[in-house]
Amino acid sequence: MRRPFTALLTATAVLLTAACGSSSKTPAAGGAPATPDKVNVGVIAIVDVAPIYLGKQKGFFTKHNIDLTLTTAQGGAAIVPAVVSGQFQFGFSNVVSLLLANSNGLPLKIVCNGVASTGVPGNDYGAVVVKKDSQIKTAADLAGHTVAVNTLKNIGDTTTRAAVRKAGGDPTKVKFVEMPFPNMQAGLQSGQVDAIFVVEPFLTAALGAGGRILSSVYAEAAPNLTVAAYFASKQLVTSNPDLVKRFAEAMKESLAYADAHGDEVRSVLSAYTQIASDQAAKLILPKWPADVNKDSVQTLADLAKGDGVLTKPANLTDLLPSS
């Protein structure tokens, strides 16, 4: 009768030994040309990072002697400290979060583009959506109404204010509330909020549930807006410029490939998200240009400063890649 108990203990011991094995894995120091550099990148499991998954599958990183590991995190708030501490060599974050980190003196540098708006109003992957029968007809009408954004004082409210201003409304009269993307549709339907700022896959879902695009705020805020970027700690940029260069090159190839192969983007989504394939087929995909649109970053910085999202000015020469 003691056998099964012993077996249980053995099984636990095996599990634990395995756990020790995987946690002792540390990235090797870069520089040796013979063995590939182990690179860990912190990403968010959303449509935006499809190129890096696709690029890994296509071998673009292996070609540049990079052994790529992708780790999903819950958001930029978790990725930034992990990049600063060196747990990740690179991270993915939206531009406003990076501007905020920069203005607070965090030593970060953008190394390559992440994702951009399509620049086409009405056909962009992020938008403010209202109910079909809503009295709100243009972005200017949002004044006096409540808009749900996933994070306050970030890219959602900054670009929405820009769209309201552009349409001739008073952005200071718009009330923003914080709400996770998955809860927004319910919030809109129950009347808790009058409009929601959503990105894919929640945009397609909101439109399917009878929503109407009020304003493609990314497209309205700046032409060809760079929404997010890959970044590294300044320490890595100065200590291992060769690795940073190779990562940026592999990334550029990945971005170009993804931009040209929408069908492969839709199918790679099933590798790291749970987006259903019928829904993946309907998504409005973003643009993945090779380079950061520096003018759009400047525009975002000015908007964020003007709205009080940034309390201190950001240093763009410090944040943006030099090339």
Place this chain on the structure above:
Amino acid sequence: MSRATPTEQGRPVPPALLGLIGLVSFAALLEIAPRIGLVPGRYVPPTSRIAVALADQASRSGFWRALVDTLRTWALGLLIAVVAGVAAGVAIGSVPALRAIASSTVEFLRPIPSVALIPLVVVLYGIGITSTVVLVVYASFWQVLVQVLHGVADVDPVARDTARSYRLGRRRQIVHLVWPTALPYVVTGVRLAASVALVLAITGELVIGSPGLGSAIAVAQASDAVPAMYALIVVTGLIGLLANLLTRAVERRVLAWHPAIRREEPA
């Protein structure tokens, strides 16, 4: 207690069957409620759709990896907590002065919810599996420690005096007197710790994003995959159920000699 409930015909219905009937009714209720519009099916999908999503998950390698990660975090955290809790409990509990000194500190640290330590562990240990293990250890350690302290204090004074008159050394007192007395408490502590450890393993993964079922739930949520999300939640429930069955089986084995277990009918 009789182990079967008589029906109108007088034939006994085994409790396992009754349990199954309960589960099936619950599943049927969850199937019907969204279908007749009692709850919005978009957010609360019917049981059948969750079952389909569960089958789909089982065909993904990522799901099995997440399952193993969660079990590993749970087992590792629980093991550390039990070993540390028992060692600390016996050490503190056997020395009355130490016990008096430690009690206020224990009562201060114990009620701190592990979840409140998330910002701290993320800063200290990053967003990997270590952070979640630390949370699991912190939460389940106190469950074990407090039980062990009670157990050690429960030693029969007559037995203690007898051991003293026979001049049993400290080590032999612990082995022959303290440990058998404390064992039922230890086992209870382990059982409580096992469920707390699972709660914290899932919470850590969900909030911090360390690999496991918790982060898989977060990914499903971010992908607007509502049935998949519920399917993963069902899996965490099943793990909890299995963990409880497992610890109860261990309890029956380890305490086979104890009057409280001996009195029970064999399973």
